[in-house]
Amino acid sequence: MDIQHLKYFVEVGKQKNFTKASQILHVSQPSISKMVKNLEDELKVKLLDRSEREIELTDAGVIVYEQALKVLQSVEDIYSYVDELVDVKRGNINMGLMPTIGVLLFPTILAGFKKQYPQIDISMTEGSAKQLEHRVKQGSIDLAITVRPVNSELFESIPLLSEELVVIVDSEHRLAGKESLCLSELKDESFILLTEDYVLHDVVEQACRESGFEPHVAYQSSLWDIIGEMVAAQLGISLIPRSMVSRFNNRKLQAISISEPQVAWDVVLIYRKNKYLSYAARELIEYIQSHQL
Incomplete structure (x- = not known):
């Protein structure tokens, strides 16, 4: 058994298809099939159920798949540690942020970091909090x-910014x-909210329930x-972070503060607990912490 066996098996298990795995790995399908078969022979168990059109992991396959992920992550960590020692000021960071935060974060924070660390590349991914x-x-x-809430058992979270949610209504x-x-x-209003893919949807619904009513989401x-x-x-009212009010630039909209209860929109930086973070990622975290959003 070697790393290549595990890598090929994990990709097949992930894609549930030999053809898709071969395309992603840029290896011929027969080569992948042979590697997986060798792994099954060595372990003396069947790892894949090939009887259906979509491949499924057997019970033994699930165990090997989960352990193989850990092994491959450990190997990746070894390379990361070595790269850090060999070439300290270089690196790559894959970072995610919500589009709304982009307005606050660009251009000053990331532009400043890039100026200080010109050979660290940052790949940005946009998406909802969830x-x-x-x-x-x-x-x-x-x-x-x-934004909060996040799974505190799984993630480290660093507070960056907290602002109030306000109600927006039309001028009439x-x-x-x-x-x-x-x-x-x-309580008698029609609410216009972000979809359930967004944490803000849950925050607003929870705040309304704690105030004694179920919001009517129109x-x-x-x-x-x-x-x-x-x-x-x-068509209704909505709750949004105060920083978003100026974005609309619509004279028909008015923002009203919420006095009771005050509903916070807490921006945080998160990363996996107990997972190796590269030098570049740690430097970015420290840089963001030391600069106000």
């Missing part, structure tokens, strides 16, 4: 700037002109601009 948390968990990105709404309100005053969208336009068209 999508980014999943990608950090799976290891496809090293770290992410997202019954609440227009108020400086502040209690969240309970919105519309959902994954686009902030659409939410703003729908509120301006008198």
Whole structure:
């Protein structure tokens, strides 16, 4: 058994298809099939159920797959440690952030980091908070700037920014002109929220429940601009971070503070606990911590 056997087997198990695995690995399908068969012969167990159109892991295959992932991660960590020692100032970072945070983070923070570390490359992935948390968990990105709540058992989280959520209403709404309100005053309103893929959706629903009512969600969208336009068209109200208000630039919209309870939008940087972080990733974390968003 060698690393190549495990690498090929893991890719087949992940793709559930020899053809797809061969395309990703750039290795012929017969070569992969032979490697997997050799692994099965060596372990004297059947690892793959090939009886259906889509390949499935057997019980033994699940065990080998899970252990192989750990072995391959350990090998990757060895290379990372060595690279760090050999070439300290170079590196690659796969980072995720929400589009809304991009407005706050660019250009100053990342531009400043790039100027200080010109040979560290950063690959950016955009997504919702839930999508980014999943990608950090799976290891496809090293770290992410997202929002609370996050899984504290799985992730380290570093607070970066906290701001209030405000209510936005159209200029002719019954609440227009108020400086502040209690969240309970919105119990009879129609809410326009981000979709359930976004943590903000859950934060708003939870805050409403804690204020004694279940929000009536009339519309959902994954686009902030659409939410703003729908509120301006008198289709409902919404709760958004205060920093987002100026983005709409719509005179028909008014923002109202929430006095009771105050609902926070907490921006955090997350990364996997007990997972090796490269020198480059650690430097970026330290740089972001030392600069105000």
